[in-house]
Amino acid sequence: MRAQQLASGAKGVEDLKLVELPDPQPGPHQVKVRVRATSINYRDQAVAKGRYFGGALKQPQIPLSDGAGEVVAVGEGVTRFKIGDRAAGTFVQLWNDGAPPPFPQPALGAPPTVGTLAEYLVLHEDGFVHIPKSLSFEEAATLPCAGVTAWNALYGERQLKPGDTVLTLGTGGVSLLALQIARAGGARVIVTSSSDEKLERAKTLGAEIAINYASTPEWGQAVLDLTDGRGADFVVELGGTGTLGQSMTAVAQGGTIVLIGVLTGMDNAPSPHALMRKRATLRGLLVGNRGMFEDLNRAIDATGIKPVIDKVFPFEQAADAYRYQASAKLFGKVVITV
Numbered sequence: 556m557r558a559q560q561l562a563s564g565a566k567g568v569e570d571l572k573l574v575e576l577p578d579p580q581p582g583p584h585q586v587k588v589r590v591r592a593t594s595i596n597y598r599d600q601a602v603a604k605g606r607y608f609g610g611a612l613k614q615p616q617i618p619l620s621d622g623a624g625e626v627v628a629v630g631e632g633v634t635r636f637k638i639g640d641r642a643a644g645t646f647v648q649l650w651n652d653g654a655p656p657p658f659p660q661p662a663l664g665a666p667p668t669v670g671t672l673a674e675y676l677v678l679h680e681d682g683f684v685h686i687p688k689s690l691s692f693e694e695a696a697t698l699p700c701a702g703v704t705a706w707n708a709l710y711g712e713r714q715l716k717p718g719d720t721v722l723t724l725g726t727g728g729v730s731l732l733a734l735q736i737a738r739a740g741g742a743r744v745i746v747t748s749s750s751d752e753k754l755e756r757a758k759t760l761g762a763e764i765a766i767n768y769a770s771t772p773e774w775g776q777a778v779l780d781l782t783d784g785r786g787a788d789f790v791v792e793l794g795g796t797g798t799l800g801q802s803m804t805a806v807a808q809g810g811t812i813v814l815i816g817v818l819t820g821m822d823n824a825p826s827p828h829a830l831m832r833k834r835a836t837l838r839g840l841l842v843g844n845r846g847m848f849e850d851l852n853r854a855i856d857a858t859g860i861k862p863v864i865d866k867v868f869p870f871e872q873a874a875d876a877y878r879y880q881a882s883a884k885l886f887g888k889v890v891i892t893v
């Protein structure tokens with residue numbers, strides 16, 4: 556099969572090369588999927604630079620966690636899939652439901668687990684889900700990391716209620732899916748961005764309040780001012796320690812900040828005592844389990860959510876797709892067809 560592969564010791568996307576590899580064959584309880592589309596997450600940039608958990612790659616790696624395609628072969632004993640089914644792999648392999656397994660777990664697209672940026676993907680049948688009937692392969696390819704993370708933030712523990720206010724940071728992949736899931740669940744949405752033009756686009760997706768975090772550095776106070784002092788019931792915290800202080804200002808009494816992102820880094824966190832005064836919760840999250848992915852897919856079919864795809868690149872231009880994903884132009888998801 557053809558695959559895009561990061562070299563051992565890769566320092567960046569210039570070390571991503573198109574290679575020919577043996578076709579993987581499904582063993583007992585395994586499923587083989589012909590991948591049709593993949594998508595890139597912020598995390599994949601770290602894998603390519605050798606800065607993901609575990610550091611530099613010690614052997615060649617097919618990257619990317621997210622992809623969707625059709626089942627072309629099933630191994631002995633497979634019961635959950637048949638040839639022709641449309642499927643996507645789960646980011647955390649074999650975390651089907653319940654509490655998370657100990658960290659780190661095998662996750663697609665980083666050692667020790669294969670990635671999706673190849674013509675074929677073979678995994679245990681428990682590591683796949685059926686994708687929504689209402690989505691194309693390109694749209695479904697945006698879900699395994701960004702979609703499940705956004706769903707878990709709003710439904711994984713404390714459940715979103717109609718009328719809640721959700722604050723989500725930036726206009727990248729997780730943020731826009733959180734916006735769409737929150738709107739589908741009857742919530743009011745506040746979105747931040749460094750770009751007024753992107754904020755206008757976010758409003759067309761249903762964001763009610765849009766705040767430019769570059770021109771309004773005290774955006775946490777702005778959230779309070781624009782909600783009659785109440786704040787956000789959920790903060791989808793994608794910025795990391797550089798934004799956490801403002802998120803603690805923005806969160807409502809009894810609200811939840813879901814700690815997801817590291818866009819501004821992980822060091823020098825502000826004092827958490829503002830949470831005490833607000834009786835608020837800081838909840839850590841690492842993507843989610845298969846049951847959450849299945850719930851998300853059911854909700855997508857029922858509500859008509861269409862993930863926002865910014866740009867689609869052909870397989871041969873995968874490196875350009877990485878560069879675009881890391882650029883300031885990004886709005887939503889970047890997809891690579893296979």
Ligand SMILES: NC(=O)c1ccc[n+]([C@@H]2O[C@H](COP(=O)([O-])OP(=O)(O)OC[C@H]3O[C@@H](n4cnc5c(N)ncnc54)[C@H](OP(=O)(O)O)[C@@H]3O)[C@@H](O)[C@H]2O)c1
Pocket residue numbers: 595596597598700701704724725726727728729730747748749750753768793794797798814815816817818819840841842880883885886887
């Ligand atoms: N814990 C987990 O399981 C998990 C799962 C998924 C993602 N993540 C993390 O979540 C973050 C977002 O991931 P992603 O894949 O959605 O990223 P992405 O698509 O690359 O999002 C990039 C966007 O983030 C926004 N941004 C950058 N700096 C910001 C800041 N200081 N304040 C607010 N927004 C800022 C920018 O929006 P504007 O251009 O509009 O300013 C940028 O376009 C990353 O740190 C990623 O590692 C964690």
